[in-house]
Amino acid sequence: MTTCILIHGFTGSPYEVEPLARHLRSSGYNVITPVLAGHEENQFRSDVQWTEWIASVEKVVMEICQLEQDVILCGFSMGGMIAIYLANRYPIKKLILLSPSAYYPNLELMWNQVRGNGMTRQEGSGGTSDDWQRYMQKVRRTPLRWVWQFHQLVRFCRSAIDQVQIPTLIIQGEQDNLVPAHSAHYLYEAIPTEEKYLYFLPQSPHIICHGCEQAEIFRYVDQFLRNS
Secondary structure, three states: OOEEEEEOOOOOOHHHHHHHHHHHHHHHOEEEEOOOOOOOOOOOOOOHHHHHHHHHHHHHHHHHHHHOEEEEEEEHHHHHHHHHHHHOOOOOOEEEOOOOOOOOHHHHHHHHHOOOOOOHHHHOOOHHHHHHHHHHHHHOOOOOOOHHHHHHHHHHHHHHHHHOOEEEEEEEEEOOOOHHHHHHHHHHHHOOOOOEEEEOOOOOOOOHHHHOOHHHHHHHHHHHHHHO
């Protein structure tokens, strides 16, 4: 059996990757969508450390690897950086990066975004108006110190980029105003594996799994997973 572990992003939840999770389940994969520490619904612990975000996923990866199953790691945004780090520590078969945040926005910009200032609907979500309202409510409840924790995590995980030797797929929305497009370009050039793919979605915002090019994501992922 092959297990796909889908990792959500900063201030997010498994909702961010749920369309892809449903698609993979319908295709016969075992799918797990762990919740990062402190991101539990309506909690947002202010004392959480970035190391706990990694540990939340690592615990699941370790358990599945012990069952000797094939493991696919898929990370969205900050989750992509966690996936890169864990892909070098465990026998992961393939790596999928969605809107990966190898670069972080200006800290002042991120601070304003966490406070709910200066972020447009397009920048955050490609879903419905209700989706957007839920997203913004969650962002506004996020402790401001998490911005620094995010910064620390990205800096730590970037040190693992040049060690990735497994097949890697990167998908980036061109309408993403949170993670710059050059983050995807940088990862594609810096990851040394010989089998790697980079696709851009011209109409998709940051949360690409809920954007209008969802079918393209499914097609790219299916093709990548079918390749030996």
